[in-house]
Amino acid sequence: MKTFSIGGLHLPENKLTAGQPVERLPLPAEVTLLLSQHIGAPARPIVKKGDTVMRGQLVAEPSGALSSAIHSPVCGTVSRIDTVKTPQGLSAEAIIIKTDESRPDALCSLSPCSDVVEATRAAGIVGMGGAAFPTPVKLTPPADTQPDTLIINAAECEPFLTCDHALMLADPDGVISGIRLIMQATGVNHCVIAIESNKPDAIKLLRRLTASIPGIEVMIMQPRYPQGGEKQLTEAVTGRMIASGKLPAAAGVIVHNVATARAIHRAVTLGEPLIERIVTVTGPALSRPGNYLAAIGTPLRTLIEAAGGLPENTGKVIIGGPMMGRAAATIDSFTVKGMSGILVLPSDLSSRQPEEPCIRCGRCVSACPMGLEPYLLSTYSRMNMTDEAIDALVANCIECGSCSYVCPSWRPLTDFIRIGKQRAISVLKSRKQS
Amino acid sequence: MHIILISIIALGALGIIGSIMLWGVSRRFHVDEDPKIGLIEQLLPGANCGGCGRSGCHDFARACAGASSLDNLICPASEPGTMQKIAAITGLEAKKSDEPKVAVIRCGGSCDKRTRFSAYDGPASCAVANSLGAADGNCPFGCLGCGDCVSACKWHAISIDPSSGLPVVDEDACTACGACVKACPRSIIELRRKGPRGMRIWVACSNREKGAAAIKECKAACIACGKCARTCSHDAITVSGNLAYIDPQKCRLCKKCIDICPTGAILSANFPPKKNISTTE
CATH class of the missing domain: 1.10.15.40 (Electron transport complex subunit B, putative Fe-S cluster)
Structure with missing residues (x-):
């Protein structure tokens, strides 16, 4: 079994919802579509208050090259375009659509398009692994690169999350069809579906279905966090290291999430834009944790209710997995395209411990999958020493949280490295301009 | 006696040799500083x-x-x-010195006025709290209260008031160096004209949301109703981006805006206490 070579951790998996079938939630009475649910510029609304929209109709168009379209997941009426809260408690513009109960399922499909890149752009597809990077941009690798391998990221290395696992079991044909479309669009004729060995049923199923397809292989990965990081996955699968500050395309590799592949299949063959996704709602105290297929813009409360309601001793609700996810400041918010999970943790598991002095044990250094020195980067960041942090390659940090996880002194390493990285990136940008 | 004499001569000679060396070195490496x-x-x-x-x-x-x-x-x-x-x-001409300035906190969201819907338990750093989202306050523009400005101030002029959770500027100690302005991740602190006898008026809010949303987040928010701008007879107040701003150069310190503000978002400093005008027959 393959895995990446530098750092990493074997985490307790806690996949409470593994193997559970996908359960479709009824359409909510109202959906709230945030205009900025992807990396890049927020989408520009093209509907106004009172407009009736169809399910699948375009309601906001991309406002630049790095942006994404947004479609209505319901038939209904635009009730307002207003400021709402993101799960982080920040304010963001959103289109709020009231569902028309009388005609819930009429899909307004996309106009047929044979060009895969154009179809993904029209369908508003973004990377569904969490970062929500617009997929059409990733499907058009820079001209100076020669990609020869497509890696389908089905590692799902985050503890608790099982949405990709459930998706592979529910619609393996869709995944494979999506993979073939990506291969066709990028001209790559070798594909590796990377699945960690803790999903044997998905491995078996996909192996069986891809046995007769030349060019597609299923690779079993040794479970290790953060295997789903594209740099780690590229190294684990192909043995190629990606140079600092470069994209996988520079190493001849394209990495797409498995759910993105399926979304591409839905868009190209069925004309269905990205209007719903599987969200793992999980937590040790929830009564009905599961993998729920929900419309984009569903209130988080609805999902938590479906999973049995918020338990009394809840300490934190984390959007995403426990390692990379962020604690929500409010659950009066809505699902977005990149939201893979909602993790409800009781207070005894989620509270932070008081920070102790660094004992120079070096565990963070051995855990760092990018080969950095987290204790040093975090101190540079605290002392505002941006130049030194840049020299120590703070910009390479992938914010996986491994250093904070292993620190025996409970130091908030990742938190400080993150702000140091932001400062470093802005300094590097201004250096580039001058 | 003999030994003492020898030691004095030897040490004296050593001293003289050393000083000659030092003199030579200092001549050799002398830097002419203005x-x-x-x-x-x-x-x-x-x-x-x-x-x-x-x-x-x-x-x-x-x-x-x-x-x-x-x-x-x-x-x-x-x-x-x-x-x-x-x-x-x-021997050069100095620019006419600006009037003395002081740091003012453009947030009035004390613990009792700002609704909180979550508890932040991360590191006590405003920069980190801000990078994680709204932290514990409901207002995404307001003071985070972790004290990055306090640690940035080399003059010990800022402290966090434990009752309100907001920073307080000691205006005698504040030199308006601007370190706190740079340290605040939410750009709440502004260097403002200190004003005659320290009297000044400012809008203690940075919330740029629409009034209805802002007031839900904080009872002391500027809701951009524009009453202050209409009341001001000196044209000192402008409302832009859902937030009122008082131009310190135009403000004549009449305090009309303070009385008219429905949320009490406009604050003043160093005005003499109001005299009780007793209506006697």
């Missing part, structure tokens, strides 16, 4: 706060001594008139 630099540095506060944009007081003194014009060189932390004294040393 004597003005030392004189200027004596006038500066010596806290190396960086408010001038230089790495410290010595660097600033060197810049002053070598400059051809003092227009862009201002030590915000020194006493009024310092730049004139520096000008006298360098």
Whole structure:
């Protein structure tokens, strides 16, 4: 079994919802579509208050090259375009659509398009692994690169999350069809579906279905966090290291999430834009944790209710997995395209411990999958020493949280490295301009 | 006796040889430093706060001594008139000194006024709290209260008031060096004209959301109703981006805006207490 070579951790998996079938939630009475649910510029609304929209109709168009379209997941009426809260408690513009109960399922499909890149752009597809990077941009690798391998990221290395696992079991044909479309669009004729060995049923199923397809292989990965990081996955699968500050395309590799592949299949063959996704709602105290297929813009409360309601001793609700996810400041918010999970943790598991002095044990250094020195980067960041942090390659940090996880002194390493990285990136940008 | 004499001669000779060497070295490596630099540095506060944009007081003194014009060189932390004294040393013209400024906190969201819907338990750093989202306050523009400004202030002029959770500026200690302005990740702190006898009026809110959303987040939010702008007879108040701003140069300190503000978002400092006008027959 393959895995990446530098750092990493074997985490307790806690996949409470593994193997559970996908359960479709009824359409909510109202959906709230945030205009900025992807990396890049927020989408520009093209509907106004009172407009009736169809399910699948375009309601906001991309406002630049790095942006994404947004479609209505319901038939209904635009009730307002207003400021709402993101799960982080920040304010963001959103289109709020009231569902028309009388005609819930009429899909307004996309106009047929044979060009895969154009179809993904029209369908508003973004990377569904969490970062929500617009997929059409990733499907058009820079001209100076020669990609020869497509890696389908089905590692799902985050503890608790099982949405990709459930998706592979529910619609393996869709995944494979999506993979073939990506291969066709990028001209790559070798594909590796990377699945960690803790999903044997998905491995078996996909192996069986891809046995007769030349060019597609299923690779079993040794479970290790953060295997789903594209740099780690590229190294684990192909043995190629990606140079600092470069994209996988520079190493001849394209990495797409498995759910993105399926979304591409839905868009190209069925004309269905990205209007719903599987969200793992999980937590040790929830009564009905599961993998729920929900419309984009569903209130988080609805999902938590479906999973049995918020338990009394809840300490934190984390959007995403426990390692990379962020604690929500409010659950009066809505699902977005990149939201893979909602993790409800009781207070005894989620509270932070008081920070102790660094004992120079070096565990963070051995855990760092990018080969950095987290204790040093975090101190540079605290002392505002941006130049030194840049020299120590703070910009390479992938914010996986491994250093904070292993620190025996409970130091908030990742938190400080993150702000140091932001400062470093802005300094590097201004250096580039001058 | 003999031994003592020998030791004195030996040590004395050693001393003389050493001093000759040192004299030679100091001649060889002598750096001609402008004597003005030392004189200027004596006038500066010596806290190396960086408010001038230089790495410290010595660097600033060197810049002053070598400059051809003092227009862009201002030590915000020194006493009024310092730049004139520096000008006298360098023989240049000092720009007419700006009026003294002071840091003001543009947030009035004390614990009782701001609704909180979550508890932040991360590291006590505003920068980190801000990077994780709204932290515990409901207002995404308001003070986070972790005290990045307190640790940035080299003059110990800012402290967090435990009852309100907001920073308080000691205006006698504040030199308006601007370190807190740079440290605040939400740009809440503004350097404002201190005003005559320290009297000043400012909008203590940075919330740029629409009024209805802002008031839900904080009872002391500016809701951009525009009443203050209409009341102001000196045209000092503008409302833009859902937030009122009082131009300190135009404000005549009439305090009408404070009385009319429905949320109490406009604050004042150092006004004499209101006299109780008793209506006697």
